[in-house]
Amino acid sequence: MSQDFRLDSVGLINRDKKLSFKFNGKQYFGYEGDTLASALLANGVHLVGRSFKYHRPRGFFGAGVDEPYAIVQLYRNNETEPNIKATEQELFEGLEARSVNCWPSVNFDIGAINNFLKIFLPAGFYYKTFMWPKSFWYRIYEPFIRKAAGLGVASTKHDKERYEHKYEYCDLLIAGSGPSGLSSAYAAAKNGAKVILAEDKPRFGGSLLTDDVNIGNQSGKNWAEGIIAELKTMPNVVVKNRSQIFGYYDHNMLVMSEKVSDHLPKTKKYHPNKRLWYIRAKEVLISSGSIERPIVFGNNDTPGVMLSSAAKEYLKVYGVLVGKNPLIFTNNDSGYETAIEFQKHGVQPTVLDSRKNPESEIIDEAKSLGINIKNSYVVVAAQGYKKVKSADIASISDDKKQLGKIENIICDCICVSGFWTPSIHLASQSGNKTKFKEEIDAFVPGTSKQQETTLGAANGVFSLEETLKTSFEKGRELSKKITDNDNEVSIPNVVEKKSSKHDKFWCVPLPAGKNYKRFLDFQNDVAVSDIEIALREGYRSIEHVKRYTTLGMATDQGKTSNLNGLQLVSEIENKVVPAVGHTTFRPPYTPISIGAIVGREVGKNSKPTRKSPMHDWHEKNNAVFVDAGVWLRPRYYKRGNENLFEGSKREAKNVRTNVGVCDVTTLGKIDIKGPDSAELLNRVYTNAWLKLPVGKARYGVMLREDGIVMDDGTTTRISENHYHMTTTTAQAANVLSHLEYYLQLVWPELNVNVVSTTEQWAGAAIAGPKSRDVLQKLFPNLDVSNEGLPFMGYMEGNLFGVKARIFRISFSGELAYEVNVESDNGNFMWQKIMEVGEEFKIQPYGTEALSTLRIEMGHVAGSELDGRTIPYDNALDGLVSKKKDFIGKRSLQRAAFTAGDRQRVVGVVPLDKKTSIPEGSHLVKDANAPLPNPKLGHISASCWSVEYDNPFSLAILKDGKNMIGEKLFVMSPLKNKVIPVEVVSSHYVDPKGERVRS
């Protein structure tokens, strides 16, 4: 099978390796080294999609990242990905792709009716049309727009690909491997600088791959290959192809997306699909080149109209002819270079040059080759629907306002060159205020904002000789500053053809009586007429015009459209382009996969998972785990077919009747040492700490400066100047930072050191009436009687040869102890507790039973200490010292905090003693009151009381102190429940606290 548009033995593709692929269901073949675009063009396929708004047929416009049309849905290894540029996607065996924006097919698209109804779709169409009636939005407008618009479909499946993030530091980061990138990289590398050279395409060399130039007595392409080969051997250099630097962020950090596997049929095992590089560079060299800009004329979106540089690239890199009867339309010498390549390969082009009498070496060469050239000529309109069939052309007056007689000439493609636009995106992202360069009708970087330098075509320098010279010098100079080496590199001699000045001409006037669409933004279908409407309607700022018309807002970010849009605005507004100014460039330069941005932080890796030393035991004993912050904690230990409710009830009941053991390793622990430790505690906690004796623990509450409760816990005095603080699991890190803040910044005179010991200790809470029996068995030589180890007492012991700390503290309201051993011994401790506890019917209990026990005792926890409550609200006002000052005390005097009807924690029991109360429900006085029904409070925590065998909840209730005995309603619109309840004391079980002291 031959390819009609492929030249023999031209290009850089590997003709030994044929690849088959499918486009819109049809089978084709191409070669290794092709892009999807070049392979389709080789097969004569030009129609690749439909436009966004009018659904007009669209083909290929560029050959790389600037492509506005050829966006396809890709199918690879049973996955699908939208928004893939066919001009960037490398061909692989078995590739499948489909057009987007067309339904039912690219050849027959119902949406194309928009093209004939285009009167309805002018600028601002979305703003104007879909505004009313409001009820139409969800039912009619949105579904219609969703079906008609969009650039492909995202997969709904879990992405099996792996994406990596990498952090890198370098001396010089160089964006782009064209002439300036290669020379600066080479000079810097020779000075020993650590260099990263990034190229977004698969091949290095940039314009040297297609330009007919000579460097150091060899072709530009060969010179580039030689430099790259040498750079690759240098240990201080990283060269990366398929790697797009897409964002320039603060403090010289740039982000690069490396396509590791997109060119392969399937990602190799253990390889990522993409790798995102976060690169902190001392110096950044932007050598991103330039993008050819189109000239605007009628029907300039017809498939077959493309940039002349793209036509040249398809020919020289891929051996593909984009047409056999090409028409070149140019305002500068670049069009001639493309024409010369066509001519050399046996295809006779016609050149239309808008200039009157241009003269240069390049033009002379074209003439000598016998190329047909028409000066002062323009394309008025492309003719043909799904493919260019001919062009209406005309001569144009010197002032570019009058067209001559329209002639029609047959052609199968129109290659356009409207001169070059420097790719200033990265420089602009760095904060560089760009400036307009009159000679090239485009913006170039101004003064560097960060440590960035723009070189070559990206800086508006189009002479190769000058580019090489400045780039070698810059690479040498910048690297010398960093490495102190200064190795001379001789600058090679350059042979390039001199070109003449371009014509400041960018838009062909409409011929009389014709109303051709002349597109500026090809991806968002913004035409000259749309900009005219926006300006007529009063939009002036270019930022507003952009948003109203969507000019430059498509996924290509207006790479080919921005400047022509600006030219138009400036012309109508009678301003110069720099006065209009350009819109802001923002990262990413080109669309980046969400997967690459997310990296490996997905699923279970989206946060760290911490496990206690006893985790394996819990797992073996059927624990059902729950996430508690980053920790995994047993929620309950499932027996047989028990559910959560049954299991936790059994566990809680066993604590109340016998004894239970709970893994409390996750509690935050902070070791506090130093002579001023007591003073620190006294300032941090609301209650008094100066007189706590050695060997005693105390419960404390700490506030933020605004008076809100921050955390609670017990702190134990281990020895004279040594304390052990516990915090809640959730607040452990915050409390440590809080203490460090005060010690380092506010009271540096306090001689105290704090350090987290959460990981150092494994903890087991042993609770229940028989807990003392278990403790005695664990420590047979200790006096653990009520006198020997009273409530809130502390002692150290030897647990079968292991050093242990024993605290008599209780969270469950029962007689209880907490035993800590060094983490490595946690499992041993746990097994010993289970062993000696067996005769007392010990059972492990999880967080659900733990909650039940604390709720029915009226112990406040995270759900009450929710960042909105003060000590009074939590019935902790008894712990607030009146004598001393502490953090947040002054705030407690605020009027709202001292109001008589201030909210306070209460207990709530359903009148029927049966209906469970959903957490988060509201409490109201009258269930039938009109909305909005005044809310008196909310349910903070609910449980099934094992003591009374009925539901019980804690609530934060307005004027809670005086509400005991009141009948209210719990309302949960979410659960559709209205429950009559009675307000009771929050201390539902053992209100006098006798058990903990027994």
Add this chain to the structure above:
Amino acid sequence: MLYIKCPHCGMRPQIEFSYGGDASVKRPELNKEISDQEWNDFVYNRKSLRGKHLELWQHISGCRQWIKVERDTATHEIFKTFKADEEVA
């Protein structure tokens, strides 16, 4: 992502730090009688400056020291960093 010089550890990426607000705020002394206004200014009232701003950061994933950072809130330029007890010149 900012690049912050910890005066104890050297240049480190922003992800190692945690932001701590305006460094010029001074906590009123303990046990001192102060007006509601003074207290409110300390707890709540902050200027939202555009430009040079002295702020607190904690090197939480490093040395855990609180440091002072002089930063431009508009451009993110960092002029100088200081240890907690260092005088800001």
